[in-house]
Every structure is written in C-alpha cells, then in structure tokens.
Amino acid sequence: MAPTDAFAEADWQAHRPAVFGAAYRILGSVAEAEDVVQEVWLRAAAADLSEVRDLRAWLVTLAARGSYNVLKSARVRRESYVGPWLPEPLLTGPDAAAQVLMDESVSTAMLVVMETLSPAERVALVLHDVFDFPFDRIAEVLGSTPAAGRKLASRARARVAAVKERPRASRAETERLLKAFKAAADAGNLAELVELLHPEAVYVADGGGKVTAARRPVQGAAPIALLAVRQIEIRRPDAFQIIEVNGQPALATYRGGRLVWLDTLEIADGRITTWRRLANPEKFAHIGHT
Numbered sequence: 224m225a226p227t228d229a230f231a232e233a234d235w236q237a238h239r240p241a242v243f244g245a246a247y248r249i250l251g252s253v254a255e256a257e258d259v260v261q262e263v264w265l266r267a268a269a270a271d272l273s274e275v276r277d278l279r280a281w282l283v284t285l286a287a288r289g290s291y292n293v294l295k296s297a298r299v300r301r302e303s304y305v306g307p308w309l310p311e312p313l314l315t316g317p318d319a320a321a322q323v324l325m326d327e328s329v330s331t332a333m334l335v336v337m338e339t340l341s342p343a344e345r346v347a348l349v350l351h352d353v354f355d356f357p358f359d360r361i362a363e364v365l366g367s368t369p370a371a372g373r374k375l376a377s378r379a380r381a382r383v384a385a386v387k388e389r390p391r392a393s394r395a396e397t398e399r400l401l402k403a404f405k406a407a408a409d410a411g412n413l414a415e416l417v418e419l420l421h422p423e424a425v426y427v428a429d430g431g432g433k434v435t436a437a438r439r440p441v442q443g444a445a446p447i448a449l450l451a452v453r454q455i456e457i458r459r460p461d462a463f464q465i466i467e468v469n470g471q472p473a474l475a476t477y478r479g480g481r482l483v484w485l486d487t488l489e490i491a492d493g494r495i496t497t498w499r500r501l502a503n504p505e506k507f508a509h510i511g512h513t
Contacts, residue, residue: 231272241279263289267282306430336383340379344376396493408454423442424442424447424498429502462476484500
C-alpha cells in the first residue's frame, strides 16, 4: 500500500522521523537530508509494499543508500570547503516544525567528528549503532560484505568514542554560560571572558567563504576573548535569542532582523572548552530564524 493511501500515509508520518534522521546523521545537512526524504517518499509511493515486512527498515535502507550516493558525489565539494566545516543546524525542541528522531548522535560535536569519517564508515556506523541494522543489510547498502561493514563500523566507532566519553553539560548550565559569555563580550570585559573559557579552549567558525570568519581554529582563552570582543565591535548585533538546535541550547544573534551567528558550546567543569560559531548564511535557511 503506497504512502498516498490513507492508511499508508499514517505509516509514512510515523516513519518519516527515522528516514530523515538516518539521512541527516549521514549527511550533516538538513537541505540534503530533506532531498533524500523526498526521494524515499516518491520511491515508496510508486512501490508495491505488499511484500515489505518491516516498513521502517525498508524506508531507512532507501534513505541510507540515497545518502551514501549523495555523500560520495559531494566529497570533492566538501574537501574544497572554505575554512572549517560545521553541520547545518537542526532545529529541535518546541520550535521544531516536525518531529525529529533525537539522540546524542545528532549533537553538533558528534556530527563534526562524523564529517572526518569516510562515506562508508558513516553509513555503517549510523545504520548499526543508531538503527541496529545487521551487517548483512548494511553490506547491501554499501555493496560490500558483512565483514567489511563490521570493520567499517568498528573503525568509525573508535573515532567517535572520544565525543561519547565527554561529560555533557546540563541545559541550564549551557544556557547560563551562553548568556554570560555574550554579556561579557558585549561589555568588552576581557577578564570575564577569559574566566569563562578553559585555558586551552578552541574557537571554530564556519563562514563557508560567504562571510568573514576565521579560516583556522583559534586556541587559547586570551586570543578567543579578544576575538569575541572585536567581532561584537565590528558587526554590532542588536538582538539575540536562545534556541534549541541539535538537542542543545544555542545562541542565535541578529542584526537588523537577520540571523548572523549561531553559537554552540562544549563545556567541562563549568568552563567553555569549545566555542563553535556558524556564520554561513546558506546554512540558516532550515531553522526558521532568519
């Protein structure tokens, strides 16, 4: 029964979060994931599903295969990306337009590490560790063997282990530090900024070559504090809002009603260890804050 039929439409809506979730985890892009979701819907609408025993698994398999093809074709483009790459933010929480399959694997920190994996490693890890797919089915998606899929997932798991082992700050602590950091930057209070930052903190900015942004990570509390103050002086934003992206609070900063920055933090022992600033306007379209 196709998704356009009344009963199957309800099935599609029930499984769509998993289809989108698989594509987004593999691609790190909302726009590309939505394209894959649309392709899956069209394939399902035209298919005879009478022999499909596990509709969710069948749909996720289509999404994974489509995402794998997109990722392979996009590899050259991503390798030529200007400056550091950050994932396109996924709006979550009460403001989200649609239900999203959430867990730690959609966090910004995890998706940044996922970007360092090969396309096959990403598919194997997502399908096995998130969706509990057996390796024989993963092999079908990758055009390989179950043994090869097992090795790919194991290698990928070792790469992302460090992110999983990091302590995760509470929502309240993250919001507190976001607001405190913004207030200190607005006031030009370098001493307060340095106190909020870990001595070996890292700042990463993604401008994508579309806007001015540091093209290399900046390390150290003092240099980052000075950079934060200078950016405020140059851009002079006039509004901000705490929103939820990728399951965690983020600071959205506006100028003239336009979103110019989206800041996310990693925190340890009450201090900021990583400050990520997304400034590429092309990655703001799908979070509804422009």
